Amino acid sequence: MEQVLHMLPRERLVLCGEVQLTNAELFAIIFRSGNKQASVDEIVTALIERFPTMYALRNATLSELQSVKGIGAVRAIELKAIIELGRRIHQTAQVTFGKITSSYAIATALIEEMRDLRQEHLVCLYLTTKNEVIAKETIFIGSLNQSIAHPREIFKGAVRHSAARILLAHNHPSGDPHPSTQDDEFTKRMKKCGVLMGIELLDHIIIGDHTYFSLKEEGII
Numbered sequence: 001m002e003q004v005l006h007m008l009p010r011e012r013l014v015l016c017g018e019v020q021l022t023n024a025e026l027f028a029i030i031f032r033s034g035n036k037q038a039s040v041d042e043i044v045t046a047l048i049e050r051f052p053t054m055y056a057l058r059n060a061t062l063s064e065l066q067s068v069k070g071i072g073a074v075r076a077i078e079l080k081a082i083i084e085l086g087r088r089i090h091q092t093a094q095v096t097f098g099k100i101t102s103s104y105a106i107a108t109a110l111i112e113e114m115r116d117l118r119q120e121h122l123v124c125l126y127l128t129t130k131n132e133v134i135a136k137e138t139i140f141i142g143s144l145n146q147s148i149a150h151p152r153e154i155f156k157g158a159v160r161h162s163a164a165r166i167l168l169a170h171n172h173p174s175g176d177p178h179p180s181t182q183d184d185e186f187t188k189r190m191k192k193c194g195v196l197m198g199i200e201l202l203d204h205i206i207i208g209d210h211t212y213f214s215l216k217e218e219g220i221i
Contacts, residue, residue, distance in 0.1 A: 043070035107212035114171040126163035177208030
């Protein structure tokens with residue numbers, strides 16, 4: 001056991017697997033070595049002190065990363081690229097929803113994708129009669145209002161994908177998923193348009209920070 005603890009991070013990864021490594025060890029593998037400013041251990045320590053959580057690191061700008069001693073432009077760019085690759089890998093796993101079995105199931109998947117977005121994103125999932133996801137599209141980015149989130153933009157996609165049902169979801173950057181009066185009015189408008197077109201609005205889910213609000217579950221639609 002003591003021998004394992006004294007191994008280099010790369011050696012521990014090979015022997016024990018990446019999930020057993022600490023954040024510091026993973027960063028040490030990424031950085032490989034130090035530079036004239038600091039050793040690799042000093043760089044990793046300074047980075048973790050500056051960004052104590054993965055959330056903080058995920059949202060760090062290039063200039064903020066470069067404020068850490070030992071991290072120059074190249075390493076900052078490499079870090080941003082690695083973080084983005086991780087986000088895309090995770091998002092790919094979330095995009096393949098398959099069949100929707102409940103509002104809770106789809107909301108749980110959407111929370112990880114949408115809860116950290118700094119602007120409101122309205123997403124539409126186009127479904128078959130069996131609630132199988134045909135496609136998922138971001139309809140718009142910005143504040144939810146009647147002029148931008150127009151029914152024609154949403155139902156145009158439904159017609160294009162020959163969808164029988166749609167499910168809407170948007171995030172609240174504030175973290176509070178409770179619907180505003182405007183959210184309620186928008187949902188009711190979408191439901192009425194769906195009735196006219198023969199396309200059911202299955203649910204409208206609002207994503208907050210680690211939580212959600214389903215207008216269907218709450219009996220609003």
